[in-house]
Amino acid sequence: GAGVSQSPSNKVTEKGKDVELRCDPISGHTALYWYRQRLGQGLEFLIYFQGNSAPDKSGLPSDRFSAERTGESVSTLTIQRTQQEDSAVYLCASSRALRTSGRVSTDTQYFGPGTRLTVL
Amino acid sequence: KQEVTQIPAALSVPEGENLVLNCSFTDSAIYNLQWFRQDPGKGLTSLLLIQSSQREQTSGRLNASLDKSSGRSTLYIAASQPGDSATYLCAVRSYSSASKIIFGSGTRLSIRP
Numbered sequence: 001g002a003g004v005s006q007s008p009s010n011k012v013t014e015k016g017k018d019v020e021l022r023c024d025p026i027s028g029h030t031a032l033y034w035y036r037q038r039l040g041q042g043l044e045f046l047i048y049f050q051g052n053s054a055p056d057k058s059g060l061p062s063d064r065f066s067a068e069r070t071g072e073s074v075s076t077l078t079i080q081r082t083q084q085e086d087s088a089v090y091l092c093a094s095s096r097a098l099r100t101s102g103r104v105s106t107d108t109q110y111f112g113p114g115t116r117l118t119v120l
Numbered sequence: 121k122q123e124v125t126q127i128p129a130a131l132s133v134p135e136g137e138n139l140v141l142n143c144s145f146t147d148s149a150i151y152n153l154q155w156f157r158q159d160p161g162k163g164l165t166s167l168l169l170i171q172s173s174q175r176e177q178t179s180g181r182l183n184a185s186l187d188k189s190s191g192r193s194t195l196y197i198a199a200s201q202p203g204d205s206a207t208y209l210c211a212v213r214s215y216s217s218a219s220k221i222i223f224g225s226g227t228r229l230s231i232r233p
Contacts, residue, residue: 004163033221042209042225043164059220091163109154109211109221111163 002026004112006092012118013082021077021115025094030072033109035091036061043091049075050097082119089114122147122214126224134232135202141195141227143210148188151213155184155195157206158226164209167195200231 005024013019025032034046045059049069060066064082069075079086093109123146133139143153152171156164168177168184170193176185183196197204207226214222 035223043211043223045220045222048220056217056220058217093164108166108169109164110166111156113163 004092004094004110006090006112006115008115009113010116010118012120014120015084016081018078018080019082019117021079021090021117023075023077023092023094023112025073025075025092026110028072028096029094029110030097031095032069032075033093033095034067034075034077035093036088037091037114038088046077046090079117082117084119087117087119089116122150122212122216122220122222124210124212124222124224126208126210126227128227129225130228130230132230132232133200135200137200138196138198139200139229141197141208141229143193143195143224145191145193145212145222147214147216148191149215150188151215153184153186153193153213154211154221155182155193156209156211158209159206167208197229202231202233205229205231 007022030051032049035043036046037043047067048056064080067077091111091114093111095109096107125144127142150172154169155167157167158164168179170177170184170186181198186193207228209223209226211221211223
């Protein structure tokens with residue numbers, strides 16, 4: 001079956017431009033995550049979607065960043081007025097949601113190949 | 121606030137050796153812990169997921185253990201091979217912020233033929 005896909009794989013843009021990154025999760029996965037990985041650093045959580053619940057946006061670094069998800073399918077991460085410090089690999093992951101004893105936890109995350117964003 | 125630390129940051133060993141990668145976390149109230157590998161220029165591949173009620177998980181030559189009380193997990197790789205060379209990341213999901221998964225900064229592993 002298809003894994004998580006992301007597009008574009010590479011994006012070069014000029015400072016101040018807006019960019020839109022796309023993530024197609026695995027079919028049936030209700031949970032979707034966006035992460036950022038700067039060169040040589042670990043992953044930073046950006047945002048989490050779980051079904052129809054309100055997303056957890058607590059990791060978004062500024063109001064220039066926003067993300068949307070239509071139902072349980074495609075998600076787009078938008079960065080407005082890009083800055084050079086936005087240069088990074090943006091990774092998307094999806095997983096099933098498991099309900100255990102009234103709590104919702106999640107299963108293994110599956111990652112897409114990422115979008116490498118370079119802001120000149 | 122959950123913090124995840126991985127030591128060492130880099131490790132180089134000859135092929136065939138058994139090795140242990142370490143992960144520690146500050147908040148023991150976790151849902152689960154997951155180990156990933158990341159190959160250069162590629163996304164992450166999940167290796168093992170340990171739920172909070174479990175002590176260990178095994179897959180092939182890999183064994184991951186979890187000790188919540190001490191805030192530690194180890195990833196044991198048996199009979200290492202050059203193809204095991206990658207960066208290994210551990211990631212923790214905590215009760216305090218269930219939607220966030222906090223990653224360690226990784227251990228860059230190099231297996232010398």
